[in-house]
Amino acid sequence: DVKVTQSSRYLVKRTGEKVFLECVQDMDHENMFWYRQDPGLGLRLIYFSYDVKMKEKGDIPEGYSVSREKKERFSLILESASTNQTSMYLCASSYPDRYGYTFGSGTRLTVV
Amino acid sequence: AQTVTQSQPEMSVQEAETVTLSCTYDTSESNYYLFWYKQPPSRQMILVIRQEAYKQQNATENRFSVNFQKAAKSFSLKISDSQLGDTAMYFCAFMNPGGSEKLVFGKGMKLTVNP
Numbered sequence: 149d150v151k152v153t154q155s156s157r158y159l160v161k162r163t164g165e166k167v168f169l170e171c172v173q174d175m176d177h178e179n180m181f182w183y184r185q186d187p188g189l190g191l192r193l194i195y196f197s198y199d200v201k202m203k204e205k206g207d208i209p210e211g212y213s214v215s216r217e218k219k220e221r222f223s224l225i226l227e228s229a230s231t232n233q234t235s236m237y238l239c240a241s242s243y244p245d246r247y248g249y250t251f252g253s254g255t256r257l258t259v260v
Numbered sequence: 261a262q263t264v265t266q267s268q269p270e271m272s273v274q275e276a277e278t279v280t281l282s283c284t285y286d287t288s289e290s291n292y293y294l295f296w297y298k299q300p301p302s303r304q305m306i307l308v309i310r311q312e313a314y315k316q317q318n319a320t321e322n323r324f325s326v327n328f329q330k331a332a333k334s335f336s337l338k339i340s341d342s343q344l345g346d347t348a349m350y351f352c353a354f355m356n357p358g359g360s361e362k363l364v365f366g367k368g369m370k371l372t373v374n375p
Contacts, residue, residue, distance in 0.1 A: 179360070179361055181362075181363075183365075188269075188367060189367060190266075190351060190365045190366055190367035190368050191351065191363075191365040191368075192365075193362055193363075193364075196360060196362060198360055198361075204360060206362070236303070238305065240305075242361060244361055246293050246312075246355060246357050246361060247310065248293075248295050248297075248307045248310055248353075248355075248363070249305075249307075249363065251297075251304065251305035251306075253302070253303050253304050254303045254304075
């Protein structure tokens with residue numbers, strides 16, 4: 149089975165800290181995605197990548213950046229964490245085959 | 261831009277009953293893909309079913325089936341013989357294949373199956 153692993157299930161960080169959320173997939177997927185999930189808002193796309201070193205902004209990229217130096221790893225970076233970035237973060241990956249994504253188990257980030 | 265609407269935020273059903281979750285979407289495209297994902301309390305998003313817009317036949321996966329009405333831009337999910345393990349958040353999602361395979365999600369619906 150394809151596995152998408154997010155390094156932390158829960159994180160608590162302080163306002164102003166630089167935060168790294170890591171995601172690793174083991175199925176050689178070209179596409180990788182970072183979504184943010186908030187109650188009543190569903191999932192909103194932050195950034196995605198369709199190849200190594202390639203990235204594109206999603207719908208809510210402000211306050212975030214990403215890095216994809218290797219095909220299997222896609223990192224989400226909060227440059228200076230703020231309380232409004234408290235949320236569930238979901239990583240996903242896929243082939244470019246229109247069959248949908250495989251998701252990680254999510255990281256629940258709290259910024260205090 | 262495409263939008264996906266799930267108008268029912270929450271539903272409950274008795275075990276073994278049938279329940280239908282509604283989803284509508286807005287697009288000017290003629291070819292696209294639609295998905296239902298399930299997110300149980302464990303938080304792992306799981307693909308339930310997928311529909312290709314150019315296929316008229318409704319997709320089915322065991323107890324899960326869809327009613328795809330392209331003209332009405334409606335994509336409802338029917339769960340037959342509901343089980344306690346079906347308790348989860350359900351998300352409807354849209355993919356436009358012309359771009360980068362981004363999924364646009366609805367806001368989700370919480371389904372509770374009661375014993």
